[in-house]
Amino acid sequence: MYRQGSAGVRATARVEARADKGGRTALPVLDGEGPLALRRTRSTTGAARVTLVGAMSGPLGGDRLTVEAAVHEGAALHIGSAAATMALPGQSEAAAHYDVRLSVADDAELHWLPEQLISVHGSDLRVTTRADLAEGARLVLREEQALGRTGEPPGRLTSRLTVRRAGRLLLDQELACGPGAPGGWDGPAVLGGHRAVGQLVVVRPEFEDVKPSAAPVGEWAALTPLAGPGVLVTAVAPDALQVRRALDEALHRLA
Template identity: 65%
Template sequence: MRATARIRAVADGRGGTALPVLAGEGPLALRRVRTDAGSRGEAGVMLVGAMSAPLGGDSLAVDAEAGPGARLALGTAAATLALPGRGGAPARYRVRLAVAAGAAVRWLPEPLVSVRGSDLAVHTRVELAAGARLVLREEQVLGRTGEAPGLLRSRLTADLAGRPLLDQELACGPGAPGGWDGPAGLAGHRAAGQLLVVDPEFAAAPPAAAVLGEYAVAMPLAGPAVLVSVLAPDALALRRVLDAACRTYGR
């Protein structure tokens, strides 16, 4: 199956955000929702799974653009389960976020769960203009309770004003490069996540590097941005740390 969800947000000229494009396909159904920041002109969009996906062989994509001055919050209604397909082919899931100058996007999906026997490649690509704001959270859970994970390859890239800001990749599960679960990798943990915050105000007052827990660190990037990386034993513990980091850096 191939399916793409397309979202375009624009400032409506009255202090709010309009959504002239809100189109989902296949399992990627889109619903407009209220947000906590709605009074500040933010539009909320929720991805609702209309069927089981991604299955092996599927190619899914989310393509979102926020024009100058627009404020957009994106999320998912439930965790995404990467499931095995009949033919054993890998599945692909691509997310593209384009954020114009003066715009702000929050991408806060529920966790991605790598189910035993699955094979999924995820690529989240962010294109930020100078003066754009971003809060992005990603959470990967290796297997359901008591279950071995599938093969998961997750890449996050971000460009700011046409220059690279971040490019990192995680590969884990059967078939991943050796050592992924060793002391230099996940060290036995079954949940991993990151929070990327880009804010022009960081240019004048960049966040300092900080240890946020036994397996959680905040690292300033070479730009007005900070990256929080976390390992945890399960999804609940992971979310607690990322929520606290979001309150600290995401404002």
């Protein structure tokens, strides 16, 4: 339920995708609140397409925003966003929270491809993304973070990404950057002074038999097989454009 008070905004957006009798994907649930507005957009395939539109500024300090997407058997759903998400300082000194919960059934497919998240100076945002996949599910998931706007230092950003398949863990990683983050986040072992980072996770049942090998992707990214039918591509670059190009190249290779 959408609420707004002195402690910040509470809002949840929900999407549910089901296959119809004609083999296309219907959206029996498409519900956004407050700053999380959802719009169905045109698709030329059987997959349903949804765009997340920011109806208000944020997330701001103290906000708690949640996006939930469930894709049922036989359905295909592509979710993107209309613009970058900007984490901004708010009146509250509390951290903002942005939680993404994704569920994909057998013989179902989800593409989660939002625009970048920008950590603005003075902000404090905790992002958690969790994907729970059935054994026969397919997933393409991209996350990108830009640390600060042009010419400014970043805010505090903590991002955790967890992917499970059939109840077993495929990936669990966390990155903390900015003021107050553990030491070394900007050193050569992590970001190396760069200000943009991105992750691409692709899970496909056929990767059980034939999985791409570890390899560099251009100058700024690397592909790593996961312990299961999935791969992780990580990109670290001077700017968000280079990160996007690297992840797009990796996705093209995997296609």
